[in-house]
Amino acid sequence: MSEPNTLTAVRLAKRAELAAAGLRPYGAAFPVSGDVGEVRASFAEGRKVAAAGRVTARRDMGKSHFLDISDHSGRLQVYLQDKALGEEGVRIYELLDIGDFVGVEGECFTTKTGEPSIKAEKFVLLSKSLHPLPEKWHGLQDVEARHRQRYLDLISNEHARAVFAKRFAIIREIRSFFEERGFLEVETPMMQAVAGGAAATPFETHHNALGMDLFLRIAPELYLKRLLVGGFTKVFELNRNFRNEGVSRRHNPEFTMLEAYWAYADFEMMAQLVEDLVCRVAERVCGGLKIEHTDAEGRVTRVINLSRPWRRARYRDLVEEAEPGWFARDVSGRRNRAVELGLDISHCLEDYEVTQHVFEKLVEEKTIDPCFVTHCPKELIPLAKTNPEDPAVLDVFELVMNGQEIAPGYSELNDPVVQRERLVEQSGGEQHKIDEEFLQALEYGMPPAGGMGMGIDRLIMLLTGADSIREVILFPHLKPKAE
């Protein structure tokens, strides 16, 4: 903590004075009738209740006082009269600050302005706060402070509370969706000897006792597939992945990923599953399939329509639709056209990568309503089956909506010989990047299966209208602030 300013000094003095008077400034257990919101919801004239919360406003009227106490669930008014408080209670009240936690017991009553309130008969201090809270009307505005001191954001900004309440409701719904469909939630290693299952730079760490380097996982995929080998038929994992890459509006070094694998299914069944999942979550948590994003003034800036059935279209057709004649050009023609389109095309890019740039810019960024992009070129993904009719493309989808990739799904590659070839190709000769133990598992036989992954933070951005991933992660990555 920095040098106490005068406001903190005043509060420290009050703390000392309370302690000296035997009025414990940090309280004890205080049984309550419920959270503040629950007490308010169960309000009944004359009922005796006990409630506790943080003081977020006080209004003095001579010898009577009003306090607002708050927690995550809402706000409730407390009415105090010096006469009813007694000497000790009055002393506590005199030394009270906005931000302190208090406990009250008393009767429910409605003031003449119609505000449900508790008329306090007992009033105790539960925790003394040593710092002033953000301004009561504007809340905490400073973006950096909102992320660095998220607790202050949660105390003072209703919108932040609502976004995170929604986040955790969404995650709960996802779990119950999979459980109802017979999927088992499992846990696989976060620390892996080979960081497989995706193309990304991992974080490195070191195991001292074993003298070995380990990587934080970039995906759980290769372990979940081992479970299919082991006889599980429907599994999912909903937890953190780590990627040692840039931080941006859409990227946090650690992020929440859902992956699910379904034996004997394929990518089309997975697409249906994903559509069912997202629609159910939207209906239960967002109240419908039309998701409106608004700006700070409440104007609607974007509407995402999740109405079914969702569009399904082939990768090649979407590129051709966005840029007619694209595939009629030759390799250098495509490269030149991409430069004309204002794309940053470096000389070392392969032809399929040039097309991928066009896809990202002209298709992905402009796709707001959900679209399953299917049959992507096989160079992009090493872990999926090729299409039986066209070996240049894969039996996969990439779900795009809100201008972002949200969820890939595959008919999972289960031929160990082909899988080895594809991984060797992808590794660019770096043998240590190949998970030999995964390949060995595949050699024992993995059933044909459908698999899917979903970036949960991006899904939550979509469903809450957040324009930055930092708005949906409680404690986003920030550089430490120098003293």
Added chain:
RNA sequence: GGGUUGGUAGCUCAAUGGUAGAGCAGCGCCCUUUUAAGGCGUUGGUUGUGGGUUCGAGUCCCACCCGACCCA
């Protein structure tokens, strides 16, 4: 990593290169149904950090720290 932009009281914000201010919060009084309560009075600043230009810098210049937005 590059470009643009920001950092002023605990918080929200002002301040042509010319005495750093307001509201909230705090402190002191008044007020027994208020709710952004109200009334009177009042404290609080190394203007992110370090240099420079200038008679004079919150303001202009340079470097650095921490953000935001855009690009890679």
